[in-house]
Amino acid sequence: MKIRKLLVATLAAVGIAATTVGGATAAVPAPTVGSLQQYDISATYVSGLSSGGFMANQMHVAYSDVFEGAGIFSAGPYDCAQNNLNTALYGCMDTFMARKTPAQLEQLTRDRAAAGKVDPVANLSGDKVWLFHGTNDTTVKAPVNDDLATYYRDLGSNVVYDNTSASGHAWVSPIGPNSCTSTSSPYVNNCGGDPVKDMLTHLLGSVNPASTSALTGKLVQFDQSTYTPGGSPSAISMGNEGFAYVPQSCQSGASCKLMVTLHGCYQYFGLVGNALMDKAYLNEYADTNNMIVLYPQATTMTGNPRGCWDWWGYKSADYAQKSGPQMTAVMNMATALGAGATTAPPALPAPAGLAVTGTTATGASLSWSAVSGAASYNVYRDGAKVNSAPVAATTYSDSGLTAATAYAYTVAAVDSAGTVGAKSAPVTATTTGTATTLPAPAGLAVTGTTATGASLSWSAVSGAASYNVYRDGAKVNSAPVAATTYSDSGLTAATAYAYTVAAVDSAGTVGAKSAPVTATTKAAPLCVTASNYAHTQAGRAHQTGGYAYANGSNQNLGLWNVLASSTIKETSPGYWVTC
Numbered sequence: 001m002k003i004r005k006l007l008v009a010t011l012a013a014v015g016i017a018a019t020t021v022g023g024a025t026a027a028v029p030a031p032t033v034g035s036l037q038q039y040d041i042s043a044t045y046v047s048g049l050s051s052g053g054f055m056a057n058q059m060h061v062a063y064s065d066v067f068e069g070a071g072i073f074s075a076g077p078y079d080c081a082q083n084n085l086n087t088a089l090y091g092c093m094d095t096f097m098a099r100k101t102p103a104q105l106e107q108l109t110r111d112r113a114a115a116g117k118v119d120p121v122a123n124l125s126g127d128k129v130w131l132f133h134g135t136n137d138t139t140v141k142a143p144v145n146d147d148l149a150t151y152y153r154d155l156g157s158n159v160v161y162d163n164t165s166a167s168g169h170a171w172v173s174p175i176g177p178n179s180c181t182s183t184s185s186p187y188v189n190n191c192g193g194d195p196v197k198d199m200l201t202h203l204l205g206s207v208n209p210a211s212t213s214a215l216t217g218k219l220v221q222f223d224q225s226t227y228t229p230g231g232s233p234s235a236i237s238m239g240n241e242g243f244a245y246v247p248q249s250c251q252s253g254a255s256c257k258l259m260v261t262l263h264g265c266y267q268y269f270g271l272v273g274n275a276l277m278d279k280a281y282l283n284e285y286a287d288t289n290n291m292i293v294l295y296p297q298a299t300t301m302t303g304n305p306r307g308c309w310d311w312w313g314y315k316s317a318d319y320a321q322k323s324g325p326q327m328t329a330v331m332n333m334a335t336a337l338g339a340g341a342t343t344a345p346p347a348l349p350a351p352a353g354l355a356v357t358g359t360t361a362t363g364a365s366l367s368w369s370a371v372s373g374a375a376s377y378n379v380y381r382d383g384a385k386v387n388s389a390p391v392a393a394t395t396y397s398d399s400g401l402t403a404a405t406a407y408a409y410t411v412a413a414v415d416s417a418g419t420v421g422a423k424s425a426p427v428t429a430t431t432t433g434t435a436t437t438l439p440a441p442a443g444l445a446v447t448g449t450t451a452t453g454a455s456l457s458w459s460a461v462s463g464a465a466s467y468n469v470y471r472d473g474a475k476v477n478s479a480p481v482a483a484t485t486y487s488d489s490g491l492t493a494a495t496a497y498a499y500t501v502a503a504v505d506s507a508g509t510v511g512a513k514s515a516p517v518t519a520t521t522k523a524a525p526l527c528v529t530a531s532n533y534a535h536t537q538a539g540r541a542h543q544t545g546g547y548a549y550a551n552g553s554n555q556n557l558g559l560w561n562v563l564a565s566s567t568i569k570e571t572s573p574g575y576w577v578t579c
Contacts, residue, residue, distance in 0.1 A: 028277050031221035031243065033384060033474075035420070039250050039292060041338035044258045045203050047071035049171045049187070049276075050140065052262030054080075054311035055330075057148065058320045059260065061109060063331055064123035066340040067260075071130040071199040073171050074137055076144040077105050077151035079320040081312035088312035093140050102150040109155070117321040125156030130199040134167025134191075136181045160202045167191050171264075173281040185526060186272065187264060188279040196281040200289070204257060210284035217247040217287055219277070223385055224297065226378065227332035227418050229325050231390045236315055236325040237304045239270045239297035242333060245283045249290050256290040258339050260330065265308035266527075266579075269297045273492040292337060296330045332418045348373055348413040348421025357395070361403040361433035362508045366411070367395045368424065374413035378420060381407050390414065400475065403433030403509040438463055438503040438511025446519040447485070451493040454519035456501070457485045461511065464503035468510060471497050480504065494523040525569040527579035531562045540568060540576050550576040 046067050048056035053075025060070040061078050080099055081088035091099030100108070112118045129152045133145040142163065149161045165172065168183035172195045178184060180191035200207045224233045224242045233240055250256040263276045277283070282293045300307045303314040310319040310326050318324045322331075334340070353369035366379065376390030379398070386398055401407060407430075410423040443459035456469065466480030469488070476488055491497065497519050503511040528540065532548035535541035535557065541548045543560040550557055550568050552575030557566040567579045 028245070028274050028283060029215055029217070029219045031219045033221050035226065035380075035385060036220065036222050036244060036333060036336040038336065038338045039246070039258075040253065040255045041258045041292070042255045043068050043204075044260070044334060044339040045069045045071065046260045046262070047073075047199065047282075048075070048262035048264075048309075049073040049267075050075060050169065050264035051308040051311055052264050052267075055262045055309035055326070056260075058311065058324070058327060059262075059330060060127070060129075061124070062118040062320065062322045062324075062327055063340075064119040064121075064127070066119075066331070066334070067127075069128035069130075069203045071132075071203060072148065073132045074134070074140045074145060074169055075148060076140060077102055077148045078109055079105060080144070080147070083313035083317050083319070085312055085314075092144055092312075095141050095143055099144075099147075102147050102154060105151055106154050112321060117318075117323065119322075121155060124152070127157045128203050129157045129159045130202045131159065131161045131163075132165070132167075132172065132195055132199075133161075133163045134165045134169070134172070134180075134189075135163070136166055137169040137183065139169035139183060160198075162195065162198065165191050165193075165195070171276065171280055172196075173279055175279055175281055177279060184529075186275040186279070187267065188276065194281070196285065200285055200291075204289070204291075207285060208288040210281065211287040212284075215245075215283055215287055217245055217283070218251070220244045220246060224329065224333070225388075226385070226414070226420055227336060228329045229418060231376075231418075233329070234299065234301065236329065237298055237301040237307070237310065238326060238329060239268055239299040241269060242297050243269065243277060243295040244333075244337065245277070245286055245293040245295070247287050247290065247292070250292055254290050256292050258292050258294065258334060258337055259286070260294045260296070260334055262296065262309055262330075263298070265306040268299050268307040269295075270299050270492065271307065273495050294333055294337060296333055298326070328417070335419060348415055348419070350422040350424045351377065351394075351411045351413055352424070354409065354411050354424045354427050356409075356427055356429040359429055359431050361431055362401050363397060363399040364401060364407060364409070364429035364431065365395070365397045366409055366427070366429070368411050370394050371413035371421065373415055374421070375416040376414045378412045378414055380410045380412070380423065383408075383410075398429075401431050403431050403507075406430045433507065433509055438505055438509070440512040440514045441467065441484075441501045441503055442514070444499070444501050444514045444517050446499075446517055449519055449521050451522045451525070452491050453487060453489040454491060454497060454499070454521065455485070455487045456499055456517070456519070458501050458514065460484050461503035463505055464511070465506040466504045468502045468504055470500045470502070470513065473498075473500075488519075491521050493521050496520045525571050527567050527569045529565060529567040532557050532560050532564045532566055533562045535566065535568065536560065540570070550578065553577045 046056045053072040060067045076092045080092035090097035113121045170187045170189040176188040176190035178189045351368040358365040379396045408426045412423045413421040441458040448455040469486045498516045500513040502513045548557040548560040558564045568576045
């Protein structure tokens with residue numbers, strides 16, 4: 001167990017792109033909370049960095065009936081890791097250890113295709129593949145990237161391989177915040193050129209110049225549980241929220257391409273917010289080239305402390321096959337947007353007979369007719385999904401509503417693969433009671449922030465039994481707030497949040513909301529990856545008995561030498577802990 005923990009820590013330290021954010025990003029539009037809608041998708045592609053690059057290759061190979069090409073920054077060939085962490089670390093990132101040859105992995109792919117575990121290998125012949133590896137990238141070594149190029153070429157793909165850039169281990173973009181040779185947060189480098197244009201030109205053909213104006217599309221934030229097998233993203237190391245950037249032209253009915261883009265480790269939204277979405281330079285091309293960009297999100301779990309995509313088997317031995325849980329979830333998202341629409345099974349029909357069966361001052365009850373083939377149902381209030389878990393029955397009771405207020409409800413059936421069907425015709429439920437007379441709380445103020453939290457206070461309202469606190473329009477308190485203070489948590493570093501507060505009377509009637517205030521969380525402590533010897537030389541750690549220990553916390557970082565690496569951060573002056 002100790003050896004496995006050390007290997008996992010080493011993977012995080014030396015293996016896959018890890019991102020912390022030192023400042024807020026603002027280029028992408030503010031997200032609109034909603035669900036994925038189907039568009040007219042003419043072609044589907046996948047791209048990714050590092051662990052996202054390995055995952056992009058897996059998606060392309062497993063679903064080659066749908067994906068027509070791939071763009072990969074720094075990764076190795078299909079199923080290089082062979083469900084083994086040691087092989088992943090020392091054979092598929094470094095070259096200390098033997099790994100399968102491209103020819104052996106090509107045969108593995110053919111065998112899986114024959115068994116129906118991945119799509120036919122013949123689909124890869126002629127597919128366009130764009131690969132990138134920088135000469136200063138020692139995280140996933142050059143010979144491993146070379147194997148990926150060989151793998152694709154041997155299977156007949158049309159490969160362009162850029163391995164002359166001086167870049168470190170990173171996604172490379174004209175608006176990347178880091179210098180070209182850097183291998184550091186946020187792992188988006190600027191090397192003076194435009195590799196994103198090169199990638200898209202190879203994959204799509206000629207492309208229009210990227211937009212230099214404010215983005216006109218919308219960034220949709222959606223609930224990934226809708227598309228996750230079992231309905232629990234965290235159970236397969238995926239985040240609750242995913243994102244899709246949809247240009248105005250696609251919203252208006254234009255035929256569009258779809259690009260699925262997969263982040264690296266420690267680069268997921270729950271930790272770093274818009275770091276990749278903002279700087280990858282994909283949305284700028286999306287606006288001018290009728291291209292939707294889907295940004296699925298991984299997160300952490302036991303065995304995956306850095307939020308990597310599963311390319312070595314930490315969650316499932318089927319991680320590189322169509323039956324892999326993360327693979328299935330990402331494919332469900334792409335399908336919901338219209339990928340493979342010509343071959344995908346028809347969506348379930350809209351439930352009939354939706355009706356309001358009762359209302360109270362704070363709730364509404366619904367019922368509808370069963371849909372053949374439905375495994376569960378989703379319930380939507382005013383367009384937003386309200387059920388946190390799949391609804392197995394054909395009834396639902398909503399709560400936490402405002403008295404004497406009208407709400408519009410729709411329902412959609414969900415099949416066993418997680419595909420959401422058409423929504424029902426809406427019905428209106430009007431809660432009972434009378435409109436509140438409680439005024440909006442005055443004096444709402446931000447009393448403090450951390451990297452992951454914000455504290456608020458406000459003046460008491462006469463007649464209030466409790467208060468509700470709203471972040472970006474959504475209520476965040478699960479229980480009534482009796483005090484005139486509240487501490488919110490689980491926030492993203494260096495991100496602005498809008499808060500309002502409303503008083504609630506003894507009957508549960510919610511009063512008017514206060515004027516909003518904005519709380520901006522502090523930047524997350526910067527994680528530093530270096531050899532344990534370098535940490536001691538820089539004053540971040542000290543050594544005793546041949547081992548390095550973090551200053552302040554005294555955490556054991558491993559052997560004190562130039563080969564053993566670790567990632568640490570300073571949470572207070574002179575106090576260092578592992579990231």
